[in-house]
Amino acid sequence: MNYTDYNKADWKDITKKLVSKHPIFKDTNYILDKIFHSWNIIWDTKIGNDTINFPLKDIEPRAQIIGEFFETIFSQIILNEHKVIRGSSKEKDIKFLEVELNEFDFEIKTSGQSGGKIFGNRSYAQPDTNGEVESVSRKGKSGFYLCINFFKQHIYNIRIGWIDSTDWEPQKSETGQMAGLKNHVYTDKLISLLDKRLLNVSTEILPKVGPKSTVPSNYKGVIDICDKIKDNISYDELKKFVTNKIQTTYIKEMDKDLRKSINSERFLSLYTLYLQEV
16 A cells, blocks of 8 residues: 555545555444553553562653553453464564554654654665665554654554555754654554643643743643643634634633643643543
8 A cells, every 4th residue: 555646635635545454454443442451551660679669650661662562461451362473583573473454563753742643763765875764674654543642651643544654754963863644644654643641741742832832830630731621612602713813801811831832733632532421
């Protein structure tokens, strides 16, 4: 499957069709429950022995470590209902044992940054000695992906879809060790999964909440902002503000830092989720 064979206008529909055929991705409630179950196990983990031990969260482990833990735990949890294993270094992260299902093997990408982007190492965008990005000598880059963004101890973005090897591009710096995704992947080739548990995240993940913003000190999480504005801004009013910069009187009189924090598609999606739950 290569999206380059299709018109860009069809990409969103293609993504939906691909996901609907996937043995695991097609059931969003199932995969969300397994993701959060795995996540909770990570933060309930203690390190040590009977004499000396402490919670994992007390040492603030690096994002890469959390990503490794998540992949391992997630694969163990879903094997109870699906015949899968965690793949080797030259295989997808989650591999189906039944050969006829190998086309549904998938990669897991996690990122502990607040920007909402997904990254791979530089090899994702580098051709081999024969000038090919996809090669039988190394792990294939095209295929299904489960992408998770988290910040500190909370997940704030979950996306599933299909990514082609040509969608990856290396950092511009010659010394850069990372590869990123082209913008069209986020809009057309990944589907966001919404769940009320995403509302627990810190306000620091919102695109326009910078280091000098007063919002993180005034609001413990995104849900606190939603509580603040719910009686004064409807979903339609917020959407008009985010997409067309149309401001109601309440928005105009709002503290400027708070106004910036609600002015993004990410907050709009979270607010939509919030209104469904209250």
